[in-house]
Amino acid sequence: MRILHLLNHTNRLNGHVHAAVDLACEQKRQGHDVCIASGGGDFDRLLAANQVATRHLDHERKPLTVLRSLLAFRGHVKEWKPDVIHAHMMTSAVLAYPICKLSGLPLITTVHNEFEKSAILMGLGTRVIAVSESVRRSMQKRGVSADKLRVVLNGTIGAARFANRSTMPADLAKPSIVFVGGLHPRKGLPDLLAAFNTIHGDHPAARLYVIGGGPMENDYRALAAESGGGEAITFVGAIDDPYPYMLAADIFVLPSLADPAPLVISEAREARCAIIGTHVDGIPQLLEFGEAGLLVPPGAPDVLAATLEDLLAEPDTLETWKQRSQMRLETLTIERVARETSNVYRSAMAQPELSLTASQTG
Template identity: 35%
Template sequence: MKILHLANDVRESGNGIINVLVDLACNQAKRGHEVVVASGGGEYVGLLERHGVRHIALQQRPLPKVMLPVMAMKFMGILFKERPDIVHAHMVTGVFLGKMGKAVKDYTLVSTVHNEFNRSARYMGMADRVVGVSRAVSDSMLRRRVRPGRVATIHNGTLGTPRFRENADKATTIAMFRPSVATVAGLFHRKGIDVLIRAFAASRAIEVGAHLYVIGEGRDRAAFETIVRELKLHERVHFLGFKENVMAHLKQTDVFVLASRREPFGLAVLEAREAGCAVIASDVDGIPEALGGGTSGILVPPGDVQALAAQLSRLLGSPQALAEARRKARKGIERFSAGKMADDYLELYEAARR
């Protein structure tokens, strides 16, 4: 089967959409399929090519209207040369291109909906098959009146990702103080970093000597740093920025927290589980599915500072509770492998082509 993936770029920036695409493309090529990624480029081009995935430069970011015909014509040229069986769009621009291309070439257009809470997500429903990364996302697309027969749920998988193997030897740049609490997230209001900082301050974390590590970048970082200064936590809260070797940091983490207000699935939850962290996360959208409904981690209401603080206090104040939470986090993680995710998509492709 020949598969063409479309995305705005393949930059190594912590973007979960790109991480899923890279893992999927590499594992599909490993299974003997001819896989091509068309994007604006980025640091992952080399990794893709080392795993047998060809990359073609195709600018897909929003452009002035006068440039749209140029982008469309270049895409048509790719279609005539590559003749894919499947065009898999991971972002809205790719869906528009894929839909236009079907006027001149016969293939199955698949979209993966990662951020269904964005208004533009409704356009992802134009594909022949629409994949939600959680049941919560799929249900949202059904509410947008996408026909049920066109919607499927395929959970993301990170276990065995080629991205971590590639970065395994890169320096962590820091030895983390223990006990440690960490989050890996874009520094945006949606991710609830403010909730986590306030809960850390309200918990027993200071009493037991814990430190909080915020791993990631984003436009709201200054606002979160202001909260840290107001709470006089600058010696206990550390903003590390984006890290390539995030697994090395997670392996030094005792409690991982994802305090998102909205979250389609939460790749970082799976990464934390693989690293053996105890996990506390918001009971919202697709997060419960990444935690086995709560059997592999602790779920708290989104935005609830006191509930999060209470769970942090319980784990940081009891070695036995922390050890049990870490054990539970690892249980069942094998079902979220990057290989299984690739197999699930290949099965969907085959069914869609019949």
């Protein structure tokens, strides 16, 4: 199969880029011909090393740029001759839609950021991939036909991005609690800071490591400094690979207020952390609905504090939840993601009206 992916860039900044790059590399490994058209970025070298072709396509949202990009993309389609086109963000879907209509090609869209109002435009796809069951339900409520929607749960285990990563745990104080995520309100870090402040008096040896950067970093640093446990909180900043921190962590916490299907849960489970996540969006599904990790309500730092207290006070309970994070890890592999995505492609390619259009234009 010849597959052409569209995304805005290939920089390390966003989870949807990581997911698309992982998928493209795995599809190539599984024997497909794969190309990514984007604005380019950090992962272009990795893509080349994995024999994934790249083409430049500007995604800037200006009228003249969009027109030029439409013409450029039409040229890429004629040159690459894909069997299917896969768009990963709203601008990509808008650029791809008219070209797919003209060429008779199926358009697959993936809803990575369902919380954005513009996500409804992903309904332009012949098939619309939701990255969790929660996202599927939300998109259907917003008017996307159930016939179009397919769920392919995110997973990262075995991804090409991690081929040469370090498996040496970071040197962390014990017991250690780790957060990995963007420092913006959606990730709920203030709730974790408040919870840590609550339990730190009873567990003065505990340390919290905050990994990530973002627009709220200075505010969150100030909030941590004002708390009673501020000296026990380390802001590591944004780093290329937080996996050594997860390998060393006793507890991984993701206190998100909204999160369609965070890739970091897959990594934390692979690293054998005891995991606490909020009961929002795709997090429960990634944690086997509470079997592979503890679920707490979003925006409830008191409940989060009590859950942390239970784990820190009982070493046997902590070890049990580390072991439980390992159940059914095969559901979180990139191999499974690529295989299920190929099934979505085939269902779209078999759609009768597309076959008719292709024969008329071919």
